[in-house]
Amino acid sequence: MSKERSIREEEEKRLTEVLGIVERRLLKELSVLGERRGDVVGIRQEFWDDVSFNFSDETELGETWSSIVQQAEILAERERSHKVASTAASRLALQRDNPYFARINFKEAGDGFKESIYIGRGTIVGDDGETFYVYDWRAPVSSLFYDHEPGPASYETPSGTIEGELTLKRQFVIRRGVLKHVFDTDETIGDEILQAVLSERSDTSMKSIVATIQKEQNRIIRDEKHKLLVVQGAAGSGKTSAALQRIAYLLYRYRDTLTPDQIVLFSPNPVFKGYVSRVLPDLGEANMRQMTFQELIESRLGRRYEVEDLFSQTEALSAAEGTPEGDARETAARYKGSKHFFETVNRYLKRLEKEGVKFRLLRFRKDTIVSVEQMEEHFYGVLGHEHFGDRLAKLRRWLNVQLDQWVDSQLKEPWVQEAAELTDDEEYQRAYVELRRRGGYGEETFDDEAQISELLMKRAAENAIAPLRKAVKGFRFLDPLATYRELFRSRTLFTACAPDGRLPAGYEWMAQRAEETMDRKELDHEDATPLLYVLEALEGFRKVDGEVRHLFVDEAQDYSPFQAAFLRRRFPRARMTVLGDFNQAIYAQAEESGGFGGWTRLVPAQETEVWRLSTSYRSTEPIVNFSKRILKPEDAEGISPFHRQGEEPLLASCADGAELADRIAADAKALLETGYATIGVIAKTARECANASALVKERLGDDVPVTLVTGGSANLPRGVSILPSYLSKGIEFDAVLVWDASDARYGREQDRKLLYTVCTRALHVLHVYCLGAPSPLLAASGGSVPATDSSSAQASNEAPTAADAAPAAADAAVPTNSGALPRAAKVQSATDVPSSAEVNR
Numbered sequence: 001m002s003k004e005r006s007i008r009e010e011e012e013k014r015l016t017e018v019l020g021i022v023e024r025r026l027l028k029e030l031s032v033l034g035e036r037r038g039d040v041v042g043i044r045q046e047f048w049d050d051v052s053f054n055f056s057d058e059t060e061l062g063e064t065w066s067s068i069v070q071q072a073e074i075l076a077e078r079e080r081s082h083k084v085a086s087t088a089a090s091r092l093a094l095q096r097d098n099p100y101f102a103r104i105n106f107k108e109a110g111d112g113f114k115e116s117i118y119i120g121r122g123t124i125v126g127d128d129g130e131t132f133y134v135y136d137w138r139a140p141v142s143s144l145f146y147d148h149e150p151g152p153a154s155y156e157t158p159s160g161t162i163e164g165e166l167t168l169k170r171q172f173v174i175r176r177g178v179l180k181h182v183f184d185t186d187e188t189i190g191d192e193i194l195q196a197v198l199s200e201r202s203d204t205s206m207k208s209i210v211a212t213i214q215k216e217q218n219r220i221i222r223d224e225k226h227k228l229l230v231v232q233g234a235a236g237s238g239k240t241s242a243a244l245q246r247i248a249y250l251l252y253r254y255r256d257t258l259t260p261d262q263i264v265l266f267s268p269n270p271v272f273k274g275y276v277s278r279v280l281p282d283l284g285e286a287n288m289r290q291m292t293f294q295e296l297i298e299s300r301l302g303r304r305y306e307v308e309d310l311f312s313q314t315e316a317l318s319a320a321e322g323t324p325e326g327d328a329r330e331t332a333a334r335y336k337g338s339k340h341f342f343e344t345v346n347r348y349l350k351r352l353e354k355e356g357v358k359f360r361l362l363r364f365r366k367d368t369i370v371s372v373e374q375m376e377e378h379f380y381g382v383l384g385h386e387h388f389g390d391r392l393a394k395l396r397r398w399l400n401v402q403l404d405q406w407v408d409s410q411l412k413e414p415w416v417q418e419a420a421e422l423t424d425d426e427e428y429q430r431a432y433v434e435l436r437r438r439g440g441y442g443e444e445t446f447d448d449e450a451q452i453s454e455l456l457m458k459r460a461a462e463n464a465i466a467p468l469r470k471a472v473k474g475f476r477f478l479d480p481l482a483t484y485r486e487l488f489r490s491r492t493l494f495t496a497c498a499p500d501g502r503l504p505a506g507y508e509w510m511a512q513r514a515e516e517t518m519d520r521k522e523l524d525h526e527d528a529t530p531l532l533y534v535l536e537a538l539e540g541f542r543k544v545d546g547e548v549r550h551l552f553v554d555e556a557q558d559y560s561p562f563q564a565a566f567l568r569r570r571f572p573r574a575r576m577t578v579l580g581d582f583n584q585a586i587y588a589q590a591e592e593s594g595g596f597g598g599w600t601r602l603v604p605a606q607e608t609e610v611w612r613l614s615t616s617y618r619s620t621e622p623i624v625n626f627s628k629r630i631l632k633p634e635d636a637e638g639i640s641p642f643h644r645q646g647e648e649p650l651l652a653s654c655a656d657g658a659e660l661a662d663r664i665a666a667d668a669k670a671l672l673e674t675g676y677a678t679i680g681v682i683a684k685t686a687r688e689c690a691n692a693s694a695l696v697k698e699r700l701g702d703d704v705p706v707t708l709v710t711g712g713s714a715n716l717p718r719g720v721s722i723l724p725s726y727l728s729k730g731i732e733f734d735a736v737l738v739w740d741a742s743d744a745r746y747g748r749e750q751d752r753k754l755l756y757t758v759c760t761r762a763l764h765v766l767h768v769y770c771l772g773a774p775s776p777l778l779a780a781s782g783g784s785v786p787a788t789d790s791s792s793a794q795a796s797n798e799a800p801t802a803a804d805a806a807p808a809a810a811d812a813a814v815p816t817n818s819g820a821l822p823r824a825a826k827v828q829s830a831t832d833v834p835s836s837a838e839v840n841r
């Protein structure tokens, strides 16, 4: 028998044994699940039958109440165990499909103890409770698989380093419980598996990468030492993937103390949120909390102000591009995200401890209950020696006392008496019960009547000022906007607070803009974070999320230094993992920061680690090379493609919009017919997308699904998605068709990173179309295409020919992994090379 066959037989036997264990356990869990479900349904149906009702006196009432509580507790307990059984069953079902993906043999130094270790998405222990059939990929020993090739190897455990020798490294492709491929490898992670995984057609949600985590990614996933982890990685180098597997790792490593809701991931937009939401459930873990920065802002400011979001700001800047107004706004957006402004605001807050907080008076009809001056006097006088962050809460207490006194002062007023007379029976009954409870109501006497009418009047007055009580509770007597705005009303104040004592460029424009917008309670996006910071500082950061233990920020280069500093204040206990790519910094607000938003300043250097990921896994080699040439050479230097081949990107000029739409529609159709699942048509702005969508839909008719993706979209659909450049952040498509990368659209230096971001969304196929002359940023990518006719050029500097244009889509049909099959690694048999559809994730 050949060596390959004997290996296969050995592994098949082992697989059957493991599947037997999983199967038995799954059946058991399913039967527990059935029972629990029956219990829960039964208790819910009969809930009220088992409660004894008796309201005759206080004791009976108490007993009725405890019998309800008891029933509710039984129900909650059964629901909990139903959930436990259901989680276990889904985990086992995943394991039955694909119990493990790798095996290593490791001989420990010293005693020479040799062990075969199988690695999968979750642990499988034998019925004896001791034999480990499969180790979780996050177990310390599993590191050996990701970090080493056969030979001397070691791994870290909580009790120290284990040294030894890796004598075998084997990978499996198991699908639906059937062993499809097995092969040994002598590379860190077998190249052929990775080739096959990367050649797969994409999906509308991201997949896990546990079977093919690369060594440099593994370091990020398992880092436990640092308070701040900064990952600078090329487009498609696996930053988001590393972040998500890291979350799964942390949940496993600290499973007794860390829960998913103590982990927050900041995502760039709602589409991305949907896109990554399957990864953790597929790994058998519950999802962490996810939010966008905009949602954080909306939750605090949205009810009081009309807040512009980042996308609207980007659209507004794009529409005003090149005008004095547009330039001024861009300068303002950049400045208000800067470290200089953050420091200015901080110094302003210091001054506010002594003077300057703006309040709003409490007024009932025309009556001032507490004036602004009285509040200032109390805040800066009586409370002047208190800690600044506590003062507002104390002022609130004092205001409530003022309201109490005011209510008392009103009892003789005719309006209160009138209101009290309108009291309905129910209200009267309630007042009666309350007086009895207080022991103040005896026999029917004149005095009792007086008491009840006083109570009714009090209630009437209280009802009338209920909105004021609510406003006081919500700190609405504070005027954060006016307080913030003062910085743009007084030049002397600003210069006194600025660290260098100077007004920033464009100050006059900012001041005027504040007058125009803030009166209408409208907030430009660039003002939202500073305002929120001022508000929270005045309130003593009472909404601080101290429970959050890990904060992940993806696309971190898009955050301004101001926002970075704000997040640090808001999540003070959290360790931070921030991931980004300075080559993809596309928003005005982050430009001042050189792309990394001042993250590294937040935590002392000795508690910070900066990792770089340079291999780009997403796109084929030709696409990576094409995209790199959009960047300045010094920025592109560190980016290397993973050697996966595919067709050369296409760059073509179109004479007019109709031709552009014709070609994109034809490409999209042909690519879908070839089997590509997701096609991204990416235009620069939302306005262009609306136009593109109408034109493309018209050409494709109802047979081809075409979706216009907007800032509010929560999911990426299959088929053709038409979306603006900034919404394509973090996501990917089998094929990207760029809608108009002309000089007119991407002509400025500021557009470089945006165009790079757009082109790097493509996995297998990239077609870049221009209306007229291509952007000069594409010149090095082969962009010297005549603007006049519909000529096109393969980006490898081939001379453009007319034939290149239309058949491009057909060319794209060639599966891009055709030239990318195994390299030197030892493959068990030629037929063992996995096809792209059969690879473990």
Ligand SMILES: Nc1ncnc2c1ncn2[C@@H]1O[C@H](COP(=O)(O)OP(=O)(O)OP(=O)(O)O)[C@@H](O)[C@H]1O
Residues within 6 Å of the ligand: 194, 197, 198, 207, 209, 212, 213, 214, 217, 233, 234, 235, 236, 237, 238, 239, 240, 241, 242, 581, 617, 618, 729, 730, 731, 732, 760
């Ligand atoms: N080790 C790996 N094994 C398999 N696939 C991988 C690996 N690393 C990355 N990928 C794939 O590469 C693609 C890009 O990964 P990901 O989105 O995590 O990169 P990114 O650095 O966040 O990209 P961007 O900055 O462009 O958003 C994904 O399809 C991901 O599955």
